[in-house]
Amino acid sequence: MTTSLPPRDLTSQVASRTQPGEHMTPDEFQRYGHMLVDWIADYYRNVEKYPVLSQVQPGEIRAQLPPAPPQTGEPFEAMLADVDRVIMPGITHWQSPNFFAFFPANTSGPSILGELLSAGLGVQGMLWATSPACTELETHVMDWVVKMMGLPEHFLSTSTGGGVIQESASSASLCAVLAARERATQYAGNETGATGRLTAYVSTQAHSSLEKAVKIAGIGRERLRLVGVDKTFAMRPGALAARIAEDRAAGFVPCFVAATVGTTSSTAVDPLPEIGRICREQGLWLHVDGAMGGSAAICPEFRFMFEGLELADSYCFNPHKWMFTNFDCDCFFVADRSALIRTLSILPEYLRNQATESGAVIDYRDWQVSLGRRFRSLKLWFVIRHYGVEGLQTLIRKHVTLARDFTRWVEEDPDFELAASTTFSLVCFRHKGGDAVNERMLAQLNQSGALFLSHTKLDGKYTLRMSIGQTHTEQRHVAQAWELIRAAARG
Amino acid sequence: MTTSLPPRDLTSQVASRTQPGEHMTPDEFQRYGHMLVDWIADYYRNVEKYPVLSQVQPGEIRAQLPPAPPQTGEPFEAMLADVDRVIMPGITHWQSPNFFAFFPANTSGPSILGELLSAGLGVQGMLWATSPACTELETHVMDWVVKMMGLPEHFLSTSTGGGVIQESASSASLCAVLAARERATQYAGNETGATGRLTAYVSTQAHSSLEKAVKIAGIGRERLRLVGVDKTFAMRPGALAARIAEDRAAGFVPCFVAATVGTTSSTAVDPLPEIGRICREQGLWLHVDGAMGGSAAICPEFRFMFEGLELADSYCFNPHKWMFTNFDCDCFFVADRSALIRTLSILPEYLRNQATESGAVIDYRDWQVSLGRRFRSLKLWFVIRHYGVEGLQTLIRKHVTLARDFTRWVEEDPDFELAASTTFSLVCFRHKGGDAVNERMLAQLNQSGALFLSHTKLDGKYTLRMSIGQTHTEQRHVAQAWELIRAAARG
Numbered sequence: 001m002t003t004s005l006p007p008r009d010l011t012s013q014v015a016s017r018t019q020p021g022e023h024m025t026p027d028e029f030q031r032y033g034h035m036l037v038d039w040i041a042d043y044y045r046n047v048e049k050y051p052v053l054s055q056v057q058p059g060e061i062r063a064q065l066p067p068a069p070p071q072t073g074e075p076f077e078a079m080l081a082d083v084d085r086v087i088m089p090g091i092t093h094w095q096s097p098n099f100f101a102f103f104p105a106n107t108s109g110p111s112i113l114g115e116l117l118s119a120g121l122g123v124q125g126m127l128w129a130t131s132p133a134c135t136e137l138e139t140h141v142m143d144w145v146v147k148m149m150g151l152p153e154h155f156l157s158t159s160t161g162g163g164v165i166q167e168s169a170s171s172a173s174l175c176a177v178l179a180a181r182e183r184a185t186q187y188a189g190n191e192t193g194a195t196g197r198l199t200a201y202v203s204t205q206a207h208s209s210l211e212k213a214v215k216i217a218g219i220g221r222e223r224l225r226l227v228g229v230d231k232t233f234a235m236r237p238g239a240l241a242a243r244i245a246e247d248r249a250a251g252f253v254p255c256f257v258a259a260t261v262g263t264t265s266s267t268a269v270d271p272l273p274e275i276g277r278i279c280r281e282q283g284l285w286l287h288v289d290g291a292m293g294g295s296a297a298i299c300p301e302f303r304f305m306f307e308g309l310e311l312a313d314s315y316c317f318n319p320h321k322w323m324f325t326n327f328d329c330d331c332f333f334v335a336d337r338s339a340l341i342r343t344l345s346i347l348p349e350y351l352r353n354q355a356t357e358s359g360a361v362i363d364y365r366d367w368q369v370s371l372g373r374r375f376r377s378l379k380l381w382f383v384i385r386h387y388g389v390e391g392l393q394t395l396i397r398k399h400v401t402l403a404r405d406f407t408r409w410v411e412e413d414p415d416f417e418l419a420a421s422t423t424f425s426l427v428c429f430r431h432k433g434g435d436a437v438n439e440r441m442l443a444q445l446n447q448s449g450a451l452f453l454s455h456t457k458l459d460g461k462y463t464l465r466m467s468i469g470q471t472h473t474e475q476r477h478v479a480q481a482w483e484l485i486r487a488a489a490r491g
Numbered sequence: 492m493t494t495s496l497p498p499r500d501l502t503s504q505v506a507s508r509t510q511p512g513e514h515m516t517p518d519e520f521q522r523y524g525h526m527l528v529d530w531i532a533d534y535y536r537n538v539e540k541y542p543v544l545s546q547v548q549p550g551e552i553r554a555q556l557p558p559a560p561p562q563t564g565e566p567f568e569a570m571l572a573d574v575d576r577v578i579m580p581g582i583t584h585w586q587s588p589n590f591f592a593f594f595p596a597n598t599s600g601p602s603i604l605g606e607l608l609s610a611g612l613g614v615q616g617m618l619w620a621t622s623p624a625c626t627e628l629e630t631h632v633m634d635w636v637v638k639m640m641g642l643p644e645h646f647l648s649t650s651t652g653g654g655v656i657q658e659s660a661s662s663a664s665l666c667a668v669l670a671a672r673e674r675a676t677q678y679a680g681n682e683t684g685a686t687g688r689l690t691a692y693v694s695t696q697a698h699s700s701l702e703k704a705v706k707i708a709g710i711g712r713e714r715l716r717l718v719g720v721d722k723t724f725a726m727r728p729g730a731l732a733a734r735i736a737e738d739r740a741a742g743f744v745p746c747f748v749a750a751t752v753g754t755t756s757s758t759a760v761d762p763l764p765e766i767g768r769i770c771r772e773q774g775l776w777l778h779v780d781g782a783m784g785g786s787a788a789i790c791p792e793f794r795f796m797f798e799g800l801e802l803a804d805s806y807c808f809n810p811h812k813w814m815f816t817n818f819d820c821d822c823f824f825v826a827d828r829s830a831l832i833r834t835l836s837i838l839p840e841y842l843r844n845q846a847t848e849s850g851a852v853i854d855y856r857d858w859q860v861s862l863g864r865r866f867r868s869l870k871l872w873f874v875i876r877h878y879g880v881e882g883l884q885t886l887i888r889k890h891v892t893l894a895r896d897f898t899r900w901v902e903e904d905p906d907f908e909l910a911a912s913t914t915f916s917l918v919c920f921r922h923k924g925g926d927a928v929n930e931r932m933l934a935q936l937n938q939s940g941a942l943f944l945s946h947t948k949l950d951g952k953y954t955l956r957m958s959i960g961q962t963h964t965e966q967r968h969v970a971q972a973w974e975l976i977r978a979a980a981r982g
Contacts, residue, residue, distance in 0.1 A: 021878065021885030023962065024600025026532040033532070036604050037524030040611035041517040054623050058851040061627035069635040072879040076601065079876055083608065087869075090624025095613045102841070105615040105863065109515025110567065113527050115610035117574065119603045119817050120531035122586045124596040132545050133581025136552035144560040167658060168861040178707060190711025196687045208839040209862055215837075216669060216860060218709015220681025264841055320863075326610050327865055346706075348699040350593070350755055350947040350956070354934075360549040369707060369860070370661040371700055372596065372811075372818055378578075385570055387512065388563040394512030443845075456841040465841070471514065 020072065032076040039080065040112065047096050047472075051449025054092045061090040092452065097472040100481060101454035103264070103292045103426075104469035107326035110386035114379025115326055125373045128361035129353045135362055138165055138377035141384065145331055148389050149297040149317075152310040155333035157362070163333045164367040165376045169291040170209035171369060172316035172332035175340060177213040177256055179314070180285030182343040184255035190218075199223045199247045200256040203235035203270060205263040207289060214256075223252070233266050233420060233458065235259060237274035244282055256285045259312075261305040262293020265456040265463075266420035266428045269293065269305045276311025290317035291330070292469075296400070296424050298323075298392045313339075322399075322425070322469045323392065325383045329376055332367075341366045395471075399425040402478045403468045409482050415489055419463040427466040428458060431489050435462035441488040451481050511563065523567040530571065531603065538587050538963075542940025545583045552581040583943065588963040591972060592945035594755070594783045594917075595960035598817035601877035605870025606817055616864045619852035620844045626853055629656055629868035632875065636822055639880050640788040640808075643801040646824035648853070654824045655858040656867045660782035661700035662860060663807035663823035666831060668704040668747055670805070671776030673834040675746035681709075690714045690738045691747040694726035694761060696754040698780060705747075714743070724757050724911060724949065726750060728765035735773055747776045750803075752796040753784020756947040756956075757911035757919045760784065760796045767802025781808035782821070783960075787891070787915050789814075789883045804830075813890075813916070813960045814883065816874045820867055823858075832857045886962075890916040893969045894959045900973050906980055910954040918957040919949060922980050926953035932979040942972050 024032070064086045094105050125134030142163025146155045155161045166172045177200065185194040198219045202210045204226045215221040225247070228239045244254045257279050259270035272288065279286040288309060294317020296302035309315060316332040319325035334340045345366040347356070355361045365371050387395070403425040410416045410429045419428040431437050439462055442455055456463050464485075468478060515523070555577045585596050616625030633654025637646045646652045657663045668691065676685040689710045693701045695717045706712040716738070719730045735745045748770050750761035763779065770777040779800060785808020787793035800806060807823040810816035825831045836857040838847070846852045856862050878886070894916040901907045901920045910919040922928050930953055933946055947954050955976075959969060 019885075020881040021889065022882065024877065026535045029535070029600040029603070030528055030532040032600070032604060033528030033607075034525050036607055036611075037521055037528060040608070041521045041524070043611060044517045044520070053620070056623050058619065058623070058846060058849070059627070061624045062631050065628070065631045069639050069875050070879045071881050073882050074876045074879065076604070076873075076877070079601075079873055087624045087628065090622065090627060091612060091614055092620065092622045094615055094621075102621075105613065107610065107613040109520040109523070110570075112520070112607070112610045112613075113523060113567070116524070116527055116603070116607045117531070119598065119606035120527075120534060121582060122596065122598040122603075122817050123582055124585055124818050128549070129544070129583065130585075130593075131581065131583045132547050132549070133552045133578045136550070136581060137556070137578065140553050140556045148560050168863045170861040170863070174707075174860060181709070189706070189713045190687060190709065193684075193687050195709050195711070196681060196684050208837045208842070212835070212837050212860070212862075215680070216665075216708065218672070218681065218686050220686075221837075222680045264839075326613050327615050327863055328861075344703070346699045346703050346712075348755075350945060351699070352946075355549060358549070369665060369703070370659040370819075371703075372659045372661070374818055382567075382570055384560050385565045386515065386567070388561045388565065390511040390562055391513065391564050398512065454841060455843075 022073065035080065044095070047093055048098065050093050050096065052093050052096045052098050052452040053446045053449065054090050055449060056090050061086060095470065097470050097474060097477045098451040098481065099470050100466050100468060101452040103321045103467055105320055105327050106322065106324055106469060106471045108324035108383060108386070108471050110382035111325045111379045114382035118375040118378045121375060123375050125375055126365040126371050127351060127353060127356060127363045129355045131375065134375045135364055137381060138364065139362055141377045141381050142331060142333070144384060146333070150300065150303050150306065151315065151333065154335045155315065160337065161333060161335045162337045163331055164364055165380070166316070166330040166332045166368060167328040168330050169207065169289060169316050169318055170212065172330050173209050173258065173287065173289065174213040174216055175332065175344065175368065176285065176287035176314040177217045177219070179339045179343045180256035181217050181219060183285060183339055184253060187342055194253065195219065197251065197253045198255045199225060199252045201225045201227055201240055201243065201254065202258045203227050203229050203260065205229055205233050205265055205268055206258055206260055207264050207291065210258050229268070233263060233268035235270040235275060237271055237278060240275060241278050244278065254282060254284055256287065258287045258289055261288060261290040262424060266458055267293055267423040267426045268420065269423060272308025272311065276308040280311055286312045288312045288315040290315060292318065292321050293424055295319065295322040296396055298389065299396055302424070319380055319383070323383065324387065324471055325380050329380055344368065399468050399473065402473065402475060403427050406466055406468070406478055406482060413486070419458045419461065425468040428456070428463050429466065430461060430463050438462045438464055441485065444488050445484060448484070450484055513564065526571065535586070538584055539589065541584050541587065543584050543587045543589050543943035544937045544940065545581050546940060547581050552577060586961065588961050588965060588968045589942040589972065590961045591957050591959060592943045594812045594958055596811055596818050597813065597815055597960060597962045599815035599874060599877070599962050601873035602816045602870045605873035609866040609869045612866060614866050616866055617856040617862050618842060618844060618847060618854045620846045622866065625866045626855055628872060629855065630853055632868045632872050633822060633824070635875060637824070641791065641794050641797065642806065642824065645826045646806065651828065652824060652826045653828045654822055655855055656871070657807070657821040657823045657859060658819040659821050660698065660780060660807050660809055661703065663821050664700050664749065664778065664780065665704040665707055666823065666835070666859065667776065667778035667805040668708045668710070670830045670834045671747035672708050672710060674776060674830055675744060678833055685744065686710065688742065688744045689746045690716060690743045692716045692718055692731055692734065692745065693749045694718050694720050694751065696720055696724050696756055696759055697749055697751055698755050698782065701749050720759070724754060724759035726761040726766060728762055728769060731766060732769050735769065745773060745775055747778065749778045749780055752779060752781040753915060757949055758784055758914045758917045759911065760914060763799025763802065767799040771802055777803045779803045779806040781806060783809065783812050784915055786810065786813040787887055789880065790887050793915070810871055810874070814874065815878065815962055816871050820871055835859065890959050890964065893964065893966060894918050897957055897959070897969055897973060904977070910949045910952065916959040919947070919954050920957065921952060921954050929953045929955055932976065935979050936975060939975070941975055
C-alpha cells in the first residue's frame with residue numbers, strides 16, 4: 001500500500017498464541033476484520049496510485065515466499081504485512097478506474113460485503129435442505145433479474161424455466177451444451193453412439209469457452225462449426241442454415257447453436273430472430289451468451305439485442321463483468337428446467353432427503369457441474385438493493401456515454417480509425433500505422449502502468465480494445481487514456 | 492440473530508443517498524464493513540443457539556421477499572436487518588459445532604478474512620499476467636501442501652506436475668476424467684470415434700461426482716463400471732482387473748480409474764498399491780479422490796492411505812471440508828501437467844500476451860473448465876499460516892479422538908452397532924432395531940434442531956453417519972449428541 005499502516009508490535013501477538021491449534025476468537029476476528037476492512041477502504045482510496053498492470057517478472061513473487069509452510073501459527077499482522085510487501089506488487093489492478101483491458105471484472109462495496117457475509121455464514125447450498133435461504137434467495141433474485149432486464153417470462157422459476165448462479169459464462173455454456181447433447185440423444189447416454197455424430201455451431205467471433213465446452217462434452221472441437229460473420233462481425237444466419245443443411249446431408253446430427261449478444265472481440269450482436277427461427281425449425285438448442293452485453297439490458301434502450309431471445313433455450317450474462325458484483329457471478333437461465341435437471345441430476349443415497357423427494361423444492365446441485373456451492377446470491381442481492389434499478393441504469397448509461405465520447409475522439413483523429421462500431425462500452429480502434437505500430441503502442445502503454453488496454457484481431461488486423469466498465473471509471477480517466485494513447489502514437 | 496443490533500435510524504440513511512448510481516464510499520465501506528464484521532463475530536458467539544437444520548417450510552423464505560427489485564437504492568442497514576429477519580431462519584448452520592451431517596464444510600477466522608481480501612482486491616487470475624501474485628501464490632501454496640502432506644514429489648510444480656485450486660472435488664474429478672479421455676484417444680478429438688468405446692471404473696462406494704464427470708465427458712454413465720468392494724467397503728482390485736479384462740475382450744477401451752481414500756458413505760480407503768499397479772500395467776489414468784480423508788494426511792500417522800499414491804496421475808482433497816478453509820477450495824494435483832494443459836488449453840487472440848508466449852509462466856485457465864478465477868489461494872495461505880502445520884495436526888487429531896470416543900460408546904451400548912470401522916472422523920452406526928427405527932430417530936433428532944446428522948446405506952441397511960469435523964466441535968458437543976441419540980432411541 002502507498003499509505004502505511006500504523007506500526008505493529010508483532011512480538012506481543014506471537015506471544016499470545018501459545019497453544020497449537022488455537023482458533024481465532026470472535027474478539028480477535030473483530031479486531032483483524034476491522035483492520036482488513038480499513039485496509040480495503042484504503043486500497044480503494046489509493047487504487048489509482050498503483051501501476052494498473054503488475055510490473056513484476058515471472059518468479060518474482062514466489063522468490064519472496066518461504067519454501068516450506070510454517071510449523072507454528074503466525075499472527076494475522078504478519079500475513080497482512082506480507083500482503084503489502086509480497087502480494088501487492090504482483091497485483092494487476094482490475095479495480096483501478098484505469099483498467100480498460102479485456103472486459104471488466106468490476107465490483108463494489110455492497111458486493112464485497114455480500115461475499116464477506118457468504119464466507120461468514122459458510123453454508124453449502126447443494127440441496128434446498130442444506131440452507132433453504134441459500135436456494136430461495138437465489139431463485140428469487142434470478143426472478144428479479146428476469147423482470148428488471150426484460151427477459152422472456154419462461155425464464156422465470158414460476159414458469160417452465162428458471163435461473164441459477166454459475167461460476168462463469170464458461171460453466172453456463174458447458175451446461176447448455178450438455179443439455180443440448182442429452183436432448184438430442186434422447187437422454188440415452190452413449191450407448192447408441194449418437195454422441196459421435198453431433199455437431200454444434202457458433203460464429204467465428206464466439207467466445208473460446210464455447211469451443212472448450214463442446215470439447216469437454218465429448219462432441220469434439222472439430223465438430224464445432226465456425227459460421228462466418230457479416231461486416232458488423234455478427235453471425236450470418238444464411239451461412240448457419242447452409243452449414244446445418246450440409247452437415248445433415250453428411251449424416252451428422254446438429255444439436256446446438258450459441259449466439260452472442262456482445263461478442264468478446266467487438267461486442268457485435270448476433271441476429272437472434274433469424275438464428276432462433278432456424279433453431280426452432282431444425283430442433284436445435286439455442287444458447288445466447290450475453291456475458292458482457294447482457295448487463296446493458298437493465299436499460300430498456302439496449303433491449304434491442306433481446307429481440308428473438310424468446311426463441312432461446314438458455315441465456316447467460318455476467319454481473320461479475322459489468323454489474324458491480326465480484327467474480328464469480330454468472331446468471332444462467334433456461335426455458336425448460338427439466339432438460340437441465342435431467343442432464344445433471346444424480347441422487348445417491350447419502351443425499352436423499354424429505355424435501356427433495358417431495359418435489360416441492362429446487363436442489364441447485366442439479367443445475368450445475370459441481371455438487372457443492374456457495375451462497376452467491378447474497379452479493380447480487382446486496383448490489384441490486386444498494387443501487388436499485390435506477391442506480392444501475394444510471395451507471396450503465398454513464399459508461400456507454402464515456403465510450404461514445406471516446407469513439408468520437410477516435411473518429412475525429414486523422415491518425416486513428418474505428419475497427420468496429422461501438423455497441424455498448426467497448427471501443428475497438430487502431431492507429432492507421434499498421435499492426436507493428438499498434439503492437440508497440442500497446443506494450444508501451446501497459447508498461448507505463450498508467451492504464452491497461454488489451455487487443456484483438458478484427459479483419460485480420462491488430463486492434464486495440466478500450467473497454468470501459470470499471471466501477472469507478474470517470475470521464476477524466478477516459479480522457480487521460482486518450483491523451484496517453486495519442487502520446488504513445490507519437491512515439 | 493439472538494443478540495440484537497443497536498437501533499438504527501434508517502431515515503437518515505435513506506435521505507443521504509439522493510443520487511441514483513451513487514457508490515458506497517470508502518468511508519461508508521469502513522462503517523458497514525465494521526458493522527458486518529461485528530455481526531459475523533456475534534454469529535459465531537451465538538451459533539449454538541440456532542437450530543442446526545433450518546426449520547422452515549418450502550417457500551417460506553421467498554414469501555417474505557418483495558416480488559420486484561427496488562427502483563431506488565436502499566441503505567445497507569436495511570439489507571442487514573433483512574438478513575436477520577428473513578435469511579437467518581432459512582440457514583442450516585454448517586458452522587455450528589453440532590453439525591455432524593454429510594461431511595463438514597468448515598471454515599475459520601483466517602479463511603473468512605482471506606475470502607474478504609480476495610473480494611476486496613477483486614482480481615481475476617485467468618492468466619499469469621492478469622495478476623502474477625494470484626498465480627504464483629497459488630502455485631507456491633500448492634507446493635507447500637505437497638510438502639506438508641507428504642504427497643509424491645511429482646505433484647510439485649518444480650517437477651513434471653503441479654497443483655491448482657478447483658471449485659470442488661467434482662470439478663477436479665471432471666478435469667481428471669477429461670485428461671484421461673484425451674490421453675486415451677491420443678488427443679485426437681472425436682474424429683476417430685474412439686470416445687464412443689471408452690470405459691471408466693470406480694468402486695460402488697465412489698462419490699456421485701465421478702458418475703457425473705463420466706457422463707459430462709461424453710463417455711456415458713453406462714460406461715462407468717461399478718467395481719465391488721470388500722467387507723471394509725474398499726475396492727476389490729481383483730474385481731477391477733477382471734472387469735477391465737472383460738471390457739477389453741468386448742472391444743472397449745478402458746481409460747480411467749478413480750480410487751477413493753475416505754469414501755463418502757464410510758471413509759473406506761481403497762488399496763492404492765494394487766489399483767495403481769493395475770492402472771500402470773493397463774495404461775489407465777488413476778485419479779485418487781481424498782476429498783474428505785485427504786486433510787488427515789497433515790498427520791504422518793494417517794499417511795498409510797497414501798501408500799501407492801506415487802502411482803496416481805492425479806489426486807485431490809478439499810481443505811473446504813476438513814481444513815478450516817471455506818468453500819470453495821479443492822486442491823487438485825497432477826503428475827504430468829502437460830496432459831492436463833493439452834486437454835484444457837484454447838488460446839484465442841484476445842488472450843495472447845508476452846508472458847504466456849514466453850512459456851515461463853502458468854496460466855491456470857488451462858488447468859480448469861472456466862476461464863475466469865478468483866484469488867482463492869489467499870484463504871488457504873492465511874489458514875496454513877494462522878494455524879501452522881502443528882496447529883492443523885492438533886485439530887485433526889482432536890476430531891479423530893472425538894470420533895474414537897464416540898465409536899467406543901456405540902460399541903459399548905447393546906442397542907447400537909457400528910456399520911463400518913472408523914478410519915478418520917466419521918462414525919457409521921445404527922440402532923439394532925432396523926431401518927424404520929433409525930429413520931425415525933434421524934428425523935426426530937434433526938427436527939429437534941439440537942444437532943444435524945445424515946444417513947447412508949451400508950450392506951443395504953439404513954445407517955446413521957456421525958461426521959465430526961466442524962471447526963469448533965468439542966468433546967461436550969459429541970457427548971451431548973450421543974445422549975440425544977440414545978434418548979431418541981428410547982422414543
